[in-house]
Amino acid sequence: MTADRIRLGAVAYDPKVVTIWDGFRRWLRPRDLPMDYVLYSHYEHQVEDLVAGRIDVAWNSPLAWVRTQRMAPGAEALVMRDTDLDLTSVVVVRADSEVRDVADLAGRLVAVGAVDSPQATLIPLGLMSDVAVRVRRFDVGVGLHGDHIGGERDALRALAAGEVEAACLIDANHLAFTTQGVVAAGSTRIVAQTPPYDHCNMTAAGPPSPTVRRFCDLLLAMDYADPQVRPLLDLEGLRQWVPGRISGYAQLERAVDRLGFYGPGGEVTADGYQP
């Protein structure tokens, strides 16, 4: 790998990913930082390539971060989006349900997102690990670590249709789905909310090179007032890049262990997970 350019990995969960990284690439070039991006169809391959040194940085899901750290303990979370901080997930029931809290869900059927969704499956199931719930998974976009919202939407629809007794999803999607009328506003009731956790980060497998550092400094300098980057930031769902932190992944770590998603060295051990 040459010293003065960056090879970045990203997962193509949506066609807009090309627009976003192509736009960033065009913005970085005149700032003397040639960037190449490599698109993966799922996160596992991206993590393996990052650890193997085939890419310099990876735009990682939280679950991909957890795996990277297990495979490369010196990995660093370099930058994040302002919108990656302090997310929560919720467990919702129908408004007329007799369920009052998580304990009431014992023995009941709970809809979750895709097998590898941190926000709609792993973290909420971690929250309910002491309760013997029955689980129905909505495996949309397996391998995308929950980036595809289809699983959460299907879970909520199944709840509205009376097929399940509860559904798990991220706070922002509950607001979006009730606002858009996927389910009627007020037709669901929130019975549990997870503590805040963090989402994606830009990961390096080890101490970042000076070029990677400069790349991160440029990202951090992107200004929402700049009309060239603003549409890209809007597309990627942030207002500002912020320095990475790793304090917000403990819940996911525990859930991954409890549910046996990855082994201690990052081996994929999840049952029925085929990205």
Place this chain on the structure above:
Amino acid sequence: MYRLDLGPLGLDRGGHILLERALAPLPVGGHLAVTGRDPALPVHLRAWARRRGHRFVDPPGEAAGGSGPGHGGGEALVVVRGDADERRWAGARRAGEAGRPASRADPAWGLAARGALVEAGGPPLPGADLDRRDVIWSEQAGRLYAQAAANQWDPATVVDWARPDLPDDVEAAVVQTMTYLVENEQAALMVPARFLGRIHPHFREAVAFLATQVADEARHVEVFTRRAGLSGGPPGVSGAGGRASLQSLLDEPDWANASFLLSVLGEGSFLALLSFLERHGPDPVTSRLARVVLADEARHVAFAMGHLSEHVTRRPSERDRLRAALERRHDALATTAGLAPAVHDSLVVLAAGSWEPSAMASGWDAVAALQAEMDMGRRRRLVHLGFDDRQAAELSELHTRNFM
């Protein structure tokens, strides 16, 4: 600390509008205490604030808890105002002033209303290369547009479309005249239509006027076509020379030149022709149509005279360009026949009103007088555009024999 009580209103049913209104006057970093009875409010407020670039303050004692939706009821939730909005609008500029167009329209203003605050970024308007006020706009454009909008007439009711009771050979002269008019009206529609999409919408009065002009011409095509077929026969002939003349109008790529050739000289000449047809039309339909079309054409001529005279007053050298365009067209048409003899003779027959030799002689004189009147009109307009009498006479002579 500012406060907002949303009452029963949730953020999924419009509560965000009250939130935005409450946050707007706060300084960046200012705190807003939000209360409300929607049970989902703590969850939704957190998600909403994150997406909008504000900061949601974790309620004390709840952060590490997990489980309950985290709102003890009555406790205010706190949102810290972010600066995403300021940043989004930091580079915004107004698209000129609402009341009067700018001397030059910026492609970055795009389709924005004149005077609107335009967010920086977004696609520039491609192809709107007619972006200078002195080329496209005139002080009268707005007034002429209002006049046009108020005077649109309905072809279905503007005349009584009764089949005229004329001798066959007189009807044939009318049909030939109408056939000629239709092809001229088609050209008069296509020329402004081609420029319409190239005018920056900042000059909305000019765009609006030309849109009415195009619609006017569509009506003219319709009513002349309808009169041509009123007695049930096919249309008359279309001479190659006439169409060559019209094609040379379509081929003119420059807006000012095209406007000069089509509207000042062509439509200007047509004013006399339509007035002639109003006077000599052998049936009420022909006379009435000539009258209502004449009123439209007078507006088209007035608009062109307006923007061209303002244009050449500011840049006198533009007169040389107009003259050159007229000379080029004259040279290009030098080898063509001009007005089809069939059209000329039909006009004579209409003016004669009978087949008596003496009537034919006076019909002939009437058409000669028409041509003299067209010439006088062109010279008057050329003088108004700042050409001297001698130049005006010379230039009028160069105008196409086809009238349009």
